[in-house]
Amino acid sequence: MPFTILTGGSFTSTGAGVKINLPSSADYFKTWNITQLTATNPNTVVHGEWFGSLFGSGATAQGGGIKTVKTTGMLESAFAANTGFTYVTVNPLVEAQAPNAITAITNASPAVVTQTNTYSENDVVYLYNTTGMLQIAGMPFQLSSVSGSGYTLIGLRAAGFATAATGGFTRRVSTFNAVEPEFLYITEITQATQAVVRTSVDPTNHYVVGMKIHFSVPQSLGMIQMNGLTGKIVAVSSANYTVTVDIDSTNFTAFAFPASTASPTAQLFATYAPAGASTQFNPVTLVQTGYDFQKQPFRTGQFTPYMFLAGGAQSPAGAASDVINWMAYKLETS
Amino acid sequence: MSFQSGITNIQNMAPELPVQASEDLLSTPMFNLIHSFGVDLHHAESYVGKTTRMSRFERLSTDGGQLDGSGIDPAPEVPVRTDIDATMEIYAKTIVTNEQVVLWENSKTLTKFTALLGQWLREKEDLLMRDLFSSSVSYINATGGLNGDQPSSISLNDVNNIERILLNNDARSMLTSLEATLKFATGGVRDAFIALANTNLTADLQRVQGVLLKSAYPTQEGIRPEEYCSISRFRFFVSSKGAKTPGVSMLGNTVYTIPMYGLEAAAKIEQNNYTAVIGYRPPWVVSAVAQNSQLYAKFAIARAITNQNWISGLNVTTFTPS
Numbered sequence: 107m108p109f110t111i112l113t114g115g116s117f118t119s120t121g122a123g124v125k126i127n128l129p130s131s132a133d134y135f136k137t138w139n140i141t142q143l144t145a146t147n148p149n150t151v152v153h154g155e156w157f158g159s160l161f162g163s164g165a166t167a168q169g170g171g172i173k174t175v176k177t178t179g180m181l182e183s184a185f186a187a188n189t190g191f192t193y194v195t196v197n198p199l200v201e202a203q204a205p206n207a208i209t210a211i212t213n214a215s216p217a218v219v220t221q222t223n224t225y226s227e228n229d230v231v232y233l234y235n236t237t238g239m240l241q242i243a244g245m246p247f248q249l250s251s252v253s254g255s256g257y258t259l260i261g262l263r264a265a266g267f268a269t270a271a272t273g274g275f276t277r278r279v280s281t282f283n284a285v286e287p288e289f290l291y292i293t294e295i296t297q298a299t300q301a302v303v304r305t306s307v308d309p310t311n312h313y314v315v316g317m318k319i320h321f322s323v324p325q326s327l328g329m330i331q332m333n334g335l336t337g338k339i340v341a342v343s344s345a346n347y348t349v350t351v352d353i354d355s356t357n358f359t360a361f362a363f364p365a366s367t368a369s370p371t372a373q374l375f376a377t378y379a380p381a382g383a384s385t386q387f388n389p390v391t392l393v394q395t396g397y398d399f400q401k402q403p404f405r406t407g408q409f410t411p412y413m414f415l416a417g418g419a420q421s422p423a424g425a426a427s428d429v430i431n432w433m434a435y436k437l438e439t440s
Numbered sequence: 441m442s443f444q445s446g447i448t449n450i451q452n453m454a455p456e457l458p459v460q461a462s463e464d465l466l467s468t469p470m471f472n473l474i475h476s477f478g479v480d481l482h483h484a485e486s487y488v489g490k491t492t493r494m495s496r497f498e499r500l501s502t503d504g505g506q507l508d509g510s511g512i513d514p515a516p517e518v519p520v521r522t523d524i525d526a527t528m529e530i531y532a533k534t535i536v537t538n539e540q541v542v543l544w545e546n547s548k549t550l551t552k553f554t555a556l557l558g559q560w561l562r563e564k565e566d567l568l569m570r571d572l573f574s575s576s577v578s579y580i581n582a583t584g585g586l587n588g589d590q591p592s593s594i595s596l597n598d599v600n601n602i603e604r605i606l607l608n609n610d611a612r613s614m615l616t617s618l619e620a621t622l623k624f625a626t627g628g629v630r631d632a633f634i635a636l637a638n639t640n641l642t643a644d645l646q647r648v649q650g651v652l653l654k655s656a657y658p659t660q661e662g663i664r665p666e667e668y669c670s671i672s673r674f675r676f677f678v679s680s681k682g683a684k685t686p687g688v689s690m691l692g693n694t695v696y697t698i699p700m701y702g703l704e705a706a707a708k709i710e711q712n713n714y715t716a717v718i719g720y721r722p723p724w725v726v727s728a729v730a731q732n733s734q735l736y737a738k739f740a741i742a743r744a745i746t747n748q749n750w751i752s753g754l755n756v757t758t759f760t761p762s
Contacts, residue, residue, distance in 0.1 A: 205687070205692065232687075232688040234687070234688055234689060234690060234691070234692045235690065235691055235692045236690075240590070240690060243590065243689075243690035243691075244581075244590060244591075244688055244689050244690045244695070246688075275692060277687055277688065279685075279688075283571075283574070283575035283576070284571035284572075284574065284575050285571050285572045285574075285575035285576050285743070286575070286576075287576060288575045288576055289575070289576060289577060289578050289579075318522060320578065320748035320749065321578075322578035322579075322580065322605075322752070324580060324581075334605070334608060334609055334749070336748070336749070369590050369690060370583065370588060370589055370590035370591075370592060370690055371583050371592075372583065373580060373581060373583050374581045374590060374591075375581065377578040377579070378578065379576055379577055379578040379745070379748050380576055380745065380748070381522070381745075381747075381748045382496075382522040382523050382524040382525075383522070383523050383525070384520060384521060384522060384523065385523055399491065402525050403491050403525035403526050403527040403742075403744075404524075404525065404526040404527065404572065404576065404742070404743055404744040404745070405526070405527040405529065405742075406529055407575060
């Protein structure tokens with residue numbers, strides 16, 4: 107019995123990449139695009155295969171694999187780089203891949219990145235080794251409005267930056283850290299009776315109203331009075347990547363990134379981290395506030411191991427509305 | 441050279457058995473288990489849900505309070521309770537062994553495999569606590585090092601900055617002081633907070649101004665082998681599995697995370713009767729022809745940062761890129 111099926115399943119593609127949690131390490135993985143199998147000359151991937159490290163020199167490179175493209179016949183070849191399977195087993199969750207070069211980041215609000223890429227909506231990437239904009243080099247950002255030539259960083263309002271970035275690299279990481287709730291990188295704090303705090307990723311994936319957060323704001327980012335304070339979240343926004351907290355920052359000094367030229371000696375970054383919650387049940391109004399069993403407790407964030415399937419017509423996760431069947435196998439040999 | 445014929449030697453009479461097992465097994469490599477140092481241990485009861493709540497009452501305000509003689513009472517204050525919740529999770533590992541392995545292996549296979557599972561249990565638990573520290577705590581980028589990266593390599597200023605943060609937040613030190621003695625090249629060690637670092641940082645730790653390597657402590661009694669040095673108010677423990685994220689510094693180098701904390705900063709919650717379960721399923725249960733048996737290990741754990749005021753830490757890179 108050389109192979110055992112670990113698990114399998116099916117999903118309807120959105121066109122974006124898909125993560126599939128695996129209850130055990132896998133040695134072989136395959137997908138079938140059920141929708142495109144019945145189409146006439148669709149010129150899309152209908153079958154994908156991945157081979158684990160037990161296959162030695164036949165193992166699949168990260169982001170790769172073997173694909174079968176249906177045209178008038180079945181054409182088998184390797185996936186183009188980073189368009190196939192990526193198997194992730196360990197934390198921290200950098201999804202192994204070659205660094206991807208960017209050509210520009212605008213100093214606009216929000217900032218827009220120009221880059222030939224295969225990323226999906228809401229992917230998280232680390233920006234590093236930038237030319238200019240060193241004040242954000244080493245920070246992760248969530249992507250939106252993704253196209254093959256670039257994307258928008260809702261979490262970065264860079265209009266106050268002196269210059270645009272003219273180069274750099276990205277590396278995709280898991281959307282969630284190993285443990286949730288996770289600390290988030292702050293890119294903006296308003297001066298208001300209830301401070302509005304913007305982060306580099308969507309905070310609604312990690313925090314809900316009622317949770318408390320603890321601030322770490324180095325002096326180089328201006329609003330030093332916020333450093334060490336703990337506030338309660340009173341509102342969250344997915345559209346703006348913001349949380350509103352019950353801290354009056356009206357008279358605090360303004361939050362501002364240091365100049366790019368101040369790196370690497372300017373202290374970075376400003377962050378906030380989970381500090382519990384003050385939940386209340388009002389027996390008079392019978393209203394429970396501030397508790398969400400899905401978001402508040404400390405728990406595992408990104409399950410490992412998992413298989414990342416790149417999205418799109420030439421990738422295993424398929425194009426929007428495609429039905430994908432998948433199977434994971436364990437090879438019982440050594 | 442002449443040859444004498446008729447001698448029985450190992451060329452014409454090879455040993456019947458080509459190998460023999462040495463009397464002792466060699467050591468199975470195990471990394472330093474440092475990530476549960478100093479965390480509080482809590483226990484969860486059975487039959488009351490999988491989420492454990494730890495609660496703390498926050499300090500009352502010390503503003504005002506003086507009575508002016510008018511007879512008007514001071515305004516009452518509603519105490520604030522902070523709840524820290526953690527969800528219990530179960531992890532397991534199994535080894536399925538064919539009877540032929542048991543039959544022909546030199547010595548007690550199942551006993552060895554049981555020991556392996558026990559080691560896995562402690563190692564997995566350590567990594568889970570590491571992940572808690574690396575995911576849910578705010579870290580400050582080191583900037584005092586001279587490698588030109590952001591974060592930089594570690595320096596005394598960076599370490600002192602974290603001490604200042606912890607002291608400003610009223611954190612309590614974890615380890616008691618080691619009183620100086622009249623021994624050459626040793627020095628006293630102050631009461632200290634704990635710092636956990638990757639072994640790749642040991643070369644840089646030795647370069648930090650004022651570092652006191654473990655060998656220079658006034659006593660070695662009770663000092664754990666995982667401890668490496670003392671810098672300022674921190675005692676550093678190292679592990680090859682200390683947290684790191686490859687390729688994400690300003691210059692694209694590996695960033696190492698050093699959690700630095702005092703008392704009651706984090707907690708590990710064990711499930712009563714499920715802390716460490718190691719079991720055996722005999723061949724007649726596992727296999728239709730009674731040829732495979734199974735060993736397994738399971739444990740339940742929940743983890744939480746219980747007070748962000750009392751934990752901080754550094755992101756650093758190595759002086760020589762790694």
